[in-house]
Amino acid sequence: MNRNFLKHEFAITSKSRRNIPFIVFLFVFLLGYCFIILPNKETKETFDPVETRDYLEELQVEQTFREEKGTTGINKMTGVPVYSVNANNYKLFHGMLTAYEDHDYNRFLYLRTHYLEWNMSEYVGDVSLFKHSIFPGKDRAHLYNQTMLRFEDYLKNDYTISNEMIQEKTGLQVLQNLLLNYGMYLFLFCVIYFSSDILTRDRQYRTVLQGLPLSWYRLLNLKTLSIFLYSLLVLAGVILVGVLVISLQFGFGSFDMKVPVMIAQQLFTLEDYDVITIAQFLLKSLSVIPIMVYLFIRLNVVLSLLLKNEWLVLLVSSLILFSERLYLTRTSRELFGIDISYFPQTYFDFGKVVTSEKNFLLNTETITYMKGIFVLLIMIAIIECVLLVVSRLVNKRRFYHSS
Incomplete structure (x- = not known):
């Protein structure tokens, strides 16, 4: 029954x-x-090749202008070696763009992680993130830490890294x-x-x-x-x-x-x-x-x-x-x-x-x-x-x- x-x-x-x-x-x-x-x-880690090319072109123009003016040293007002920083960013973003277009996502992620290690402001300074949160700075730092832990895991282990994995879109x-x-x-x-x-x-x-x-x-x-x-x-x-x-x-x-x-x-x-x-x-x-x-x-x-x-x-x-x-x-x-x-x-x-x-x-x-x-x-x-x-x-x- x-x-x-x-x-x-x-x-x-x-x-x-x-x-x-x-x-x-x-x-x-x-x-x-x-x-x-x-x-x-789209996520924070969505890579836009068109936007990156525009950024590289603008950076190249700025670098050329600084070379012509002779302002390639340290900025006296801020103490920041802008020309050197720009040159480093150009190499990194050009490398990321090339790796992305070649579908070499292991190298792309390596360069992206290297960039984020020295540029926490990429997350913490992005006011578009958690703009409605009452603790936006705390939440941005939290997302940054989580992202870095994920990327370090991908690079340390023998994964076949894909763009979808970086953006957390796998099943x-x-x-x-x-x-x-x-x-x-x-x-x-x-x-x-x-x-x-x-x-x-x-x-x-x-x-x-x-x-x-x-x-x-x-x-x-x-x-x-x-x-x-x-x-x-x-x-x-x-x-x-x-x-x-x-x-x-x-x-x-x-x-x-x-x-x-x-x-x-x-x-x-x-x-x-x-x-x-x-x-x-x-x-x-x-x-x-x-x-x-x-x-x-x-x-x-x-x-x-x-x-x-x-x-x-x-x-x-x-x-x-x-x-x-x-x-x-x-x-x-x-x-x-x-x-x-x-x-x-x-x-x-x-x-x-x-x-x-x-x-x-x-x-x-x-x-x-x-x-x-x-x-x-x-x-x-x-x-x-x-x-x-x-x-x-x-x-x-x-x-x-x-x-």
Whole structure:
């Protein structure tokens, strides 16, 4: 009976008129991102050969002018040997341009890294970066440090460096950045949508369900398991298709490539950083998805029993998912006088927890991987206790009779 009911629930979910259009939209959006948005996306490390040629021409004109005027020494006002600096920059950028056009990205990256080592202002002084941040200087220095750690890893190891790797457009790198940004929220919203009608969709079968030889609590558990398996299957499909499509265009990347992580919040220099492999990052980030999927499905079961309306369940559960965005600022480290590391919503974007990006953004060291797992499991235990009580108050007869 349990197996048959589970198969029946899975079939209903997979054939749902609500879910099929949503999944189609999800994959259309995914393909649109892979084929349209990502190829045209520019980063700080996007190299523009036309702009570089113009810069070299302007630099050559300036150098010629200085030679004619005899101003090739040190600037008396600033103490900077401008002519010498310009000559060095000309060699570097000409070398980068030549390497880029020859597709010799190992040499290109070597020259780019050498340039950035002596020109931190390329990042820190770029006012277009993080212009809406309340700590722009801190964020620019953070991005600079992360970039240097990535480039040093590429040069030290035996990778076939590509332009897409430098811009983080390979399959694994895109997945990594997705999990570091809004990917977790997207995945969890999908789960909320799939499970928002977990009980209310059965109103047309209320007579049949009331006659099933299954206890109410077991029925809720089987429904949970069905949505849980369905959600993980869809999310796995989205991730695999996305990585495959991107990899066919820009390469797969390597599981050994390094991801910068913060190990301290003291000097805000490279000494505060370490690296882990992309494999370690993905393992830690993706392993938490089943926990959070289960958490939101059980939460939706409780909300369904109480609200008896799928759209209200979707609304309330979505508000809980995005609740952190309503109160969190770069200076928020407590909520109701309690450290935010003890609230489950702090860990919904778990990728940032794995790299300690969350700690960096809030200038704290209390948000950790193990604490996140512990807090989420405690939250599941609380929801389970609430569900046990609510399912007895709102039993099968009362739920379907009042629907």
